[in-house]
Amino acid sequence: EVQLLESGGGLVQPGGSLRLSCAASGFTFSNYAMSWVRQAPGKGLEWVSGISGSGVSIFYADSVRGRFTISRDNSKNTLYLQMNSLRAEDTAVYYCARVDSDYPDDYFDYWGQGILVTVSS
C-alpha cells in the first residue's frame, strides 16, 4: 500500500524557515517523481514544486522560486521541502504527492494527508 506521511509543519514567524519531510512507503521511491502542493485555508490547490525520481530535474512555482528548495533522499525514501524567507501568504496545508512517472510532468496518483504551516507573528 502506498503511503505518504508529511511532517515538520508548525508555526513560524515571517522571515523564518521550516523544513517539511514526506516519508514514503509501499513503492520503489526512486522510480517516481514527487511534488509538493499546498492549499491555503479555505482556498483551492496550488502546485509548489516537483522533482524527478533521480533528483536531477527540479521545478518551482514562481511564487516560491528562490525561497523554497525541494530535495529527496532515495536511500531514506524521503522527500523534503526547505522553506526560507517565509511569508504570511505561505500559510497553507502542504501535501506531498506522487507523480505516476519518473519525470514530474505526469498526473498525481497518491497524496499524503497534509501538514499545516502557519506563518504569523
Add this chain to the structure above:
Amino acid sequence: DIQMTQSPSSLSASVGDRVTITCRASQGISNFLAWFQQKPGKAPKSLIYATSTLQTGVPSRFSGSGSGTAFTLTINSLQPEDFATYYCHHYNSDPSGRSFGGGTKVEIK
C-alpha cells in the same frame, strides 16, 4: 500559463441524482486532465486521469470526458459518500505549468 476554470463553483444535489461538473482550459491541453475529490480536512483523492481513465478502485459511477479545452466529470447516481469538493487539474506540460481548477463543492440538497 494555462488557466483552468470550473463550473459551477457549487451545486446542491440529492442522493441518486446525476451530477455534471465542467472544466475549461484557456488553451488546448489534449487529454492531459485529471480530477480529484477532496473531503473536508482530508487529502485529495485521485479519481480520473487522462480525461477518462478511472484510478484503481474508483467506482464506475464516476466518468470523465472531453478533449482540447472542454472537459466534464459526471457522477451517476450520487451516493452519500460523494458529497465533497472536486478539482480538475491540467498536467503534462512544462512541469512548472501545472494548474488546478477552482473547485466545485457538491452539497446535499
